[in-house]
Amino acid sequence: THEISYSAKVLQGTVDTCGVDYFRSESEWIEKQQQTICTPSIDVYAWLMDKVNCFGEGYPLWTAYGELIHLLRDKTLINPDGTYLDDDFDTWVTHPTLQMILNLEPYLWSHFGWSIRFSYSCDKSIIFAQLTPVCGHEYYTNRLAKVKAQYPAIELYAMRKEYREGEGWWLKDLQTKTSFPLDWL
Secondary structure (H helix, E strand, O other), rough: OOOOOHHHOOOOOOOOOOEEEEEOHHHHHHHOOOOOOOHHHHHHHHHHHHHHHHOOOOOOOOOOOOHHHHHHOOOOOEEOOOOOOEEEEEEEHHHHHHHHHHHHHHHHHHHEEEEEEEEEEEOOOOOEEEEOOOOOOOOOOOOOOOOOOOOOOOEEEEEEEEOOOOOOEEEEOOOOOEEEEHOOO
């Protein structure tokens, strides 16, 4: 198991390589797949939102991209037949929020059968983290790709807060490099 200090290194950009890594080892992953029933994404998403909201204003977790569109347009994330509208749950997080979620991984692992996969760029900045169920997910660290599993992953796009002279505070998505004024939120 990776230590929490490893996650701090990822957030600070001090990891020596670029690519994809997991919070858990491959052997732990395979063992867990054989002995667990995974919790559906919508339940993990609701639990995560409740946990993050308990930490207060310094730990934002925003619904983003496709999920935001579905909530505004469709007023739901699930089809009437119980299937998901999207193949993942997109969220934006700040680094303190991401660190707090990393600290929750042992609970996600033991109670839900979920863990965390990291994607980071070669300039040593985290791109995003993916909360994923072990059920139906093939463990791979050789490429950046959408998570395929029994249930959709929860994608945590890391956002960096930047001050721009004369414009105020902005948020920058470290994967897409898109920036927008913080007051839009």
